[in-house]
C-alpha cells in the first residue's frame with residue numbers, strides 16, 4: 001500500500017440524510033479513532049446538514065465537506081451555496097464535478113474549474129471528480145476523456161494542500177461493478193503523470209481517490225492499488241459500520 005501520501009476516506013451522502021442521521025456521524029466519530037493518524041475521514045452530507053454536522057464533529061478527527069458549491073461568493077443566485085458559505089458552516093472540503101453534477105445538472109469542465117477556484121478562495125480543499133462512461137471505456141477512450149476532464153477542470157497553480165482528485169468511472173457508481181485493480185492502476189498512474197506534468201512536485205503529493213461501488217468487502221483490494229490514496233464512497237458511507245468497514249483498511 002502506498003503510504004507516501006496520507007489516505008483520505010470520504011463519504012458522499014448525496015441527497016440522503018435528515019437531522020436524525022447525526023447518529024451515523026457519531027458512530028463514524030467513535031470508530032474514527034482506530035484510523036486517526038493513518039488516514040483522514042471526511043463526511044459530505046447534504047447542504048442542510050453541513051453546519052450541524054460540523055458542530056457535532058468539531059474537535060474530532062472527522063472532517064465535514066459540501067457536495068458542490070457555486071463559483072461566486074454571494075449575490076443573486078437563488079438556490080446556490082457558495083464555497084464561503086460552506087466554510088462559514090464549518091466545512092473543510094467540497095466535492096466538485098461529481099458525475100451526477102456533470103450529467104444531471106449539465107456542469108462542464110469550465111464550471112468545475114471555477115468551483116475548484118472558488119473552493120480555494122474560501123480556504124476549502126476541493127475534491128475534483130473525473131471519470132469515463134461505459135461507452136467511452138468500451139470505445140477505448142477512457143484515458144482520453146479523463147485527460148480532457150483533468151485539463152479542463154483542474155485549477156492552475158493547484159497545491160496538494162488544496163486539491164484532491166477522485167477517479168470515479170461513471171459505470172461503477174452505484175452499480176456494484178468495479179474496474180479491475182489493473183485498470184484502476186492504469187488510470188491512477190495516468191492521472192498521477194498528468195498531475196506531475198502540470199503541477200510538478202505538488203502533483204506528486206495530490207491524493208487520488210478511487211470511487212465507484214467501494215464497500216468493506218472490496219476496499220482492501222482496491223486501496224492496495226498503487227496511486228490509490230483513498231476512496232470516495234457513496235452508498236456505503238451512509239451507515240457508520242459500512243463506512244468504518246472501508247476506513248479500517250487503514251487501521
Ligand SMILES: O=C[C@H](O)COP(=O)(O)O
Pocket residue numbers: 012098168172173174175176211212213214232233234235236
Ligand atoms: O461519490 C461517490 C460515488 O458516486 C460512488 O458511489 P457508490 O459508492 O454508491 O458507487
